[in-house]
Amino acid sequence: MSTTDPALGAFPSPYSVPTPAGCEGWEEGYPYYAVFDERRRETDENRFWFWNSMHFPVPMPAFDVICIDSPYQAVGSWQNRVFAVPPAMGIDYRIVNGYVYISGNPVTDPEKIAERAGFFQARAGHYYEHWTELYGKWRAKMDALIAELGELQVPHLPEYEPDEVALADDRNTAFYEVLDAYGRCLRLLDLMWQHHFEFLLLGYGAYATFVELCKSHLPDIPDQHIAQMVAGIDVLLFKPDAELRRLARLAIETGVDGAFAEGRTPQEIDTELARSEAGRSWLAELEEVKDPWFNMATGDGLYHYYRSWLDDPSIPYAALIGHIGALRAGQKIDRPTEEIVRERERLAEGYGALLDEATRGPWNDLLALSRTVFPYVEEHKFFCDYWFLTRWWNKVREFGALLAVHGFIEDGEDIFQLSRHEVAVALDELVLTWATGGRPLGPHHWPGIVARRRELLERLAAWTPPPALGIAPEAVTDPMTIMLWGVTTERVQDWARHRDGGNELNGAAASPGVVEGVARVVRSVTEIADVRDGEILVCGSTSPAWAPIFSKITATVTDVGGVMSHAAIVCREYGLPAVVGTGRATSEIRTGQTIRVDGSGGVVTLLDSGR
Amino acid sequence: MSAAAGGPHGRALHGLRRSDAPAFGGKSTGLGELLSAQIPVPPGFALSTTAFAAFMRASDLDHVADEALAPVLTGDVEATREASREIAAAMSSAPLPGDVRDELAARYDELAASAGVQSPPVAVRSSAVGEDSEDATFAGQQETRLWVRGVEDVCAAVRDCWTSLFSPTAISYRARLGERSRPAMGAIIQLMVDAAVSGVMFTCNPVSGDPSMVAINASWGLGLAVVGGEVTPDDYLVSKVTGEIVREQLGGKHVQYVPSVDGHGAELVEVPVPRRELACLDAEMLAALIDLGRRVERHFGSHQDIEWAIARAGVPPENVFVVQSRPVTTVPRRVKPTEPPPSALALVMGTFGAAQTRTEEER
Structure with a gap:
């Protein structure tokens, strides 16, 4: 890999990012298609890539790559192949030093865009028209999926098959059942991600349109007022x-x-x-x-x-x-x-009254549509990201336990250091040698790989990824990039401007108020318990799941996040100032450092150098 | 004097309505309108253009002006300035006609009686007439004399206001418009607010045009410093819907206008250093101002540019006064789209780059 290329545009070339010491060969654990490869250099070097720190704040374990592939397969399918969002296909990703960078594929041919618009209008129109009914069906699908995951058995490999196999002929042999269960396990995840993105783009899109209409007529309206008007009550x-x-x-x-x-x-x-x-x-x-x-x-x-x-x-x-x-x-x-309801109606009436007659109708309709779609936007997280996924990882752990019992890996958790394809290969050999009674090579093959990858992850975690790579776009126009990640033209320009550091971080003003205090940088959930009363939470992105600790903290700062982030709404509800989407808070701020969070102006100031 | 002061040239401010504008000028009738809407405006009276006309006629000033202006070619700066000097000299040495002076004195005394103060300090302002009176204010036809006391000083201040009609800027302005008829002007005499803080308020954000915001500039002392741009004021953007402060930027506020030591006129003094950095408005004052702004906007049915003052004595909202209000004419266009937005669904389609280019039938 060449390391002599000058930076292109405002960001480093993805081909000039140095490998941290001792991390040589980090690519080995990832799919061949997931890296910046010389054979794709001409196109990849001339694109805009940003670090998806919202979803992937730490280096990817080999198995967890499935949670890049599967969601991007799903989001691309809905966006590009089902709804045919006119200007945007799906999202490409590449891994650099273990971190995930993404870039949208635009549609630029006007004729193609017009052709796709026809599909989009008909199909998205159908969803908006029948939203509540379709969402009801979706809930049933998710319930069934979670139930099926719960029922999925990961068989043991017994010394002798039970009598049902021999005498009743109504049960398959364990070798088949193990492989079948593993395959089904992966397919269930794909199904979850398929469901996950069925409504998400349209839900965000309706809300983003309302935000846009508000801002074009009420340019100074605080983001949180828009969120308050839309936010659900019985969430x-x-x-x-x-x-x-x-x-x-x-x-x-x-x-x-x-x-x-x-x-x-x-x-x-x-x-x-x-x-x-x-x-x-x-x-x-x-x-x-x-x-x-x-x-x-x-x-x-x-x-x-x-x-x-x-x-x-x-x-x-x-x-x-x-x-x-x-x-x-x-x-x-x-x-x-009750107060939230009253405030939400007061805001809707107050702002509605300030609009001219011609705007008020569409504005009210959009507000109603946003409120219709919002339950999905909030609730899908509980069913998909939390309930299903945590149980799914546990199901994978059962396969890990199986491999560990047979000595293929030392500990069940080691399974996550292998890719899903490597696990399939390991299971293949396991059931083969179980069946034949032969001597497996796996116990000599996998533990060394696991150990090396664990070491790599630890080293890569100490590396700070730049917020963006490649060409800085003149303008960010991809609606998905803006809606889902809050990566706007201003944000990218800000990243470019601040490549050299400084004692101020800019982000989106997500929740008003100004607070000074001691920072607590939380990079992973294991550090959540360290948060002490009165500290300012600094993290990659807050999750609604962290909401309960919000009663302990005094403000929040995140690397990534936009006006729609649930975290922003939670902060506002708790009356906590929040600045989201700073791009680099977790890399610039250290635990113990005194910082000022201006949630009204969207600025974080580092007041001292820390210890 | 106990009976209501009368006379052909003046009218109490609260008796003026929009329809009186041709005789009294827009500024005077604007204050009348505010009072009719129970907006707190310092009491006072207005003089109509007849007072001005009588003054010009009595000392043959019309002819002085006509003759001085006749040879001036539009655009000739030096000649304009010379004519202005000549007219001003004539006007300043001419006495007010007896009936005008008597009526002015009577109304001033009545104002003093109602305020319970002898020779109360008043503000004397010009009130331009004509459809373009809004533009006229920018053309220098606006004179304000603050902290004026006693009949003699009031008469002199009124004459100063009238004289401002012949300032070089005003002359050139009328010439550019091709205005040939003789100009006219009204005047306002209003009790002074002994302002601790004063400033300007827009009932929308004048920069972005956002109608949900009230923009306030505030500084210590009389309003002159803010209006004249002599200080960097405290700058607030407040949500009209919730009353939340959306933006707050404290200015340097290094000088202020205060009543002169001798009690006549206002003078510019330095603000003590520690006070410069203090916010000059508190939450109650802001709330009272926002409320006033909303009421003024509602009454006129359009966005307003309001001059206000908060008296030293009293507490909000009783001590908060509007001293002037005029329509905002410079709201950015982008908040007034020429085309009404299409339906909600069409807007959503637009977000996804799928704006409806074809009708249902065509598909």
């Missing part, structure tokens, strides 16, 4: 935290709140609770709440690292500690639903 994603608040109250009422001391692990708290009758009945109540509300993920779900609250209760327990503390301090912790 499913707020249910888990609402249940935690209820449990916090219950703990105080039944006198078991003493167990929830700051710094205690969930296990220590449980042990303490189990000692008393009241504590045990509180734990019983908690069990009731877990299905389904603990199917929240501890992050945005695209990595196997993000477990559900069921697997890792550190977030809900941290939230319980926070809620109990707030209640003891006499604060109101309930989401003021």
